[in-house]
Amino acid sequence: MIIPDQRTLSDDVAKIIRKMILNGELQAGSWINQAQLAEKFSISRGPIREALKLLQNEGLIKHETNKGTFVATLSQQDAFEIYTLRALLEGEAAQLALPHLTDKDMSELEGYIEQFTEAMEDHDIERQVQCDILFHGKIVAASKHNRLISIHKHLDTQVGVMYLTVANRVPMRVEQVVQNHRVLLDALRTRNKKKIQKAFSDHYTAALKDLSKMPSTQD
Numbered sequence: 001m002i003i004p005d006q007r008t009l010s011d012d013v014a015k016i017i018r019k020m021i022l023n024g025e026l027q028a029g030s031w032i033n034q035a036q037l038a039e040k041f042s043i044s045r046g047p048i049r050e051a052l053k054l055l056q057n058e059g060l061i062k063h064e065t066n067k068g069t070f071v072a073t074l075s076q077q078d079a080f081e082i083y084t085l086r087a088l089l090e091g092e093a094a095q096l097a098l099p100h101l102t103d104k105d106m107s108e109l110e111g112y113i114e115q116f117t118e119a120m121e122d123h124d125i126e127r128q129v130q131c132d133i134l135f136h137g138k139i140v141a142a143s144k145h146n147r148l149i150s151i152h153k154h155l156d157t158q159v160g161v162m163y164l165t166v167a168n169r170v171p172m173r174v175e176q177v178v179q180n181h182r183v184l185l186d187a188l189r190t191r192n193k194k195k196i197q198k199a200f201s202d203h204y205t206a207a208l209k210d211l212s213k214m215p216s217t218q219d
Contacts, residue, residue: 013048058160086204091200092143110185136152
């Protein structure tokens with residue numbers, strides 16, 4: 001595999017490994033063999049280590065002293081904190097966004113759902129994650145609340161591992177994602193703040209309920 005431009009080698013390697021993780025070539029919870037990756041890409045281990053640091057910052061991998069580096073999974077506590085925080089932030093952001101959301105914005109949100117559908121049909125988890133980030137990010141950005149936007153954007157780094165955990169532990173949940181996003185969009189179109197708040201709260205509490213039925217992962 002040829003990876004051009006030495007100045008961004010670790011970034012390019014991170015991009016490839018990220019795709020391997022999100023598309024299932026590297027399974028959630030699996031050990032990452034740096035020597036194998038270096039051989040696969042025909043490069044030294046230095047750029048591999050740097051790439052893994054980048055992915056660790058994104059929350060996609062975890063490093064354990066004396067054990068190694070693994071593809072991340074969410075513990076029950078991780079899931080609880082991420083989902084409840086996103087529910088609070090997005091429920092408030094969606095209400096603040098109402099005066100600013102135009103018909104064009106609604107069409108763009110519909111477009112993300114259509115792209116999501118295509119990614120589901122192609123079994124492309126990387127694109128599914130990107131569409132999820134774009135959909136929710138569009139709504140939050142319309143709130144014009146800079147601090148809320150900043151905090152929410154920080155959580156985007158954990159969307160990949162969050163989605164991976166759901167895909168591996170509650171596969172039926174992933175199949176419902178398109179419909180779940182349509183429910184959110186329909187709520188926004190009503191411009192009813194109570195309905196919007198409930199829709200976003202239900203969006204995440206239902207996911208938490210489904211995850212809680214599955215065997216818990218290790219912290």
